[in-house]
Amino acid sequence: MSEKGVMFETQQTIGFIHLNNPKRANALSKFLVKDLARIVKELKHNEKLTAVIFTGGDSKAFCAGADLKERQTMNEDEIVEYVRLLRNTFDEIAALPMPTIAAIKGLALGGGCELALACDFRVMEEDALIGLTEVSWGIIPGAGGTQRIQCLVGIGMAKKLILTAEKLTGKKAYDIGLVEEICQKGQAEKKALQLAEQMAENSMHSIRLAKQAIDYLNRVQLKQGFEEEWNCYQQTIQHSDRLEGLAAFQEKRKPNFLNHLKI
Numbered sequence: 001m002s003e004k005g006v007m008f009e010t011q012q013t014i015g016f017i018h019l020n021n022p023k024r025a026n027a028l029s030k031f032l033v034k035d036l037a038r039i040v041k042e043l044k045h046n047e048k049l050t051a052v053i054f055t056g057g058d059s060k061a062f063c064a065g066a067d068l069k070e071r072q073t074m075n076e077d078e079i080v081e082y083v084r085l086l087r088n089t090f091d092e093i094a095a096l097p098m099p100t101i102a103a104i105k106g107l108a109l110g111g112g113c114e115l116a117l118a119c120d121f122r123v124m125e126e127d128a129l130i131g132l133t134e135v136s137w138g139i140i141p142g143a144g145g146t147q148r149i150q151c152l153v154g155i156g157m158a159k160k161l162i163l164t165a166e167k168l169t170g171k172k173a174y175d176i177g178l179v180e181e182i183c184q185k186g187q188a189e190k191k192a193l194q195l196a197e198q199m200a201e202n203s204m205h206s207i208r209l210a211k212q213a214i215d216y217l218n219r220v221q222l223k224q225g226f227e228e229e230w231n232c233y234q235q236t237i238q239h240s241d242r243l244e245g246l247a248a249f250q251e252k253r254k255p256n257f258l259n260h261l262k263i
């Protein structure tokens with residue numbers, strides 16, 4: 001029997017998507033992303049749920065981003081196919097009609113941070129780490145992160161975080177508006193549930209319409225930005241820095257980039 005990449009459950013009117021790849025700190029391996037894509041498609045038409053919470057499930061991490069071990073086994077066409085699926089899935093999460101919350105424990109790095117950015121709210125444990133670390137691996141955020149982060153922290157801070165690949169603790173992330181709530185270790189899921197329950201006291205009809213109205217500007221403005229991100233991301237695929245990043249991860253060392261602009 002194949003392993004499930006995500007587990008879905010409901011508690012009253014609240015849905016939970018638990019990422020389920022604990023051996024790799026919930027990295028976004030293909031099997032996980034395929035399951036996530038399927039569940040999100042189903043949720044799109046769910047008229048009963050008042051909120052959906054994304055959690056790290058049994059892993060100590062929320063999500064460690066792209067699976068850098070699996071990536072070494074993929075050819076360029078497979079990478080394009082994979083990143084397209086990831087991007088579409090995160091776009092569909094962002095477009096879900098009900099409010100979504102990322103309950104962040106341990107770490108949310110690279111694609112893990114991008115998943116959190118695709119949600120409406122981020123609740124983060126104080127000691128957890130969040131960051132768009134892609135440039136430290138010779139690639140760039142490829143699943144909407146370059147655009148969505150700007151809406152939360154502004155262009156200057158977005159550049160600082162992406163270009164330095166800095167990892168922030170809960171407190172720092174809260175101070176700059178990258179996450180909306182912080183809590184003590186072990187409390188992210190509980191705190192996210194409280195937020196979901198608070199919203200559920202209001203009219204679900206109004207909540208869905210308010211979310212649709214608030215997101216209008218971003219939906220329209222971000223579209224072209226997403227296209228440019230994809231254009232830039234694809235240019236990292238053939239570059240030697242990407243291969244050096246993957247080799248370094250495998251060998252548990254710091255990458256040694258040649259800093260050539262050409263391949």
Ligand SMILES: C/C(=C\C(=O)SCCNC(=O)CCNC(=O)[C@H](O)C(C)(C)COP(=O)(O)OP(=O)(O)OC[C@H]1O[C@@H](n2cnc3c(N)ncnc32)[C@H](O)[C@@H]1OP(=O)(O)O)CC(=O)O
Binds near residue numbers: 024110112114134137
């Ligand atoms: C979405 C796109 C791009 C990206 O997301 S780029 C990737 C961004 N992610 C990161 O920068 C995190 C990479 N991981 C690490 O830096 C470290 O592994 C860690 C998360 C800091 C944890 O290190 P530690 O040594 O403490 O190991 P753990 O015990 O926590 O990890 C358990 C196990 O999991 C493996 N692992 C962790 N992260 C990944 C990963 N991203 N891919 C594959 N495997 C991962 C880790 O190596 C451990 O395995 P062992 O065999 O036990 O060593 C865009 C796009 O798609 O391109």
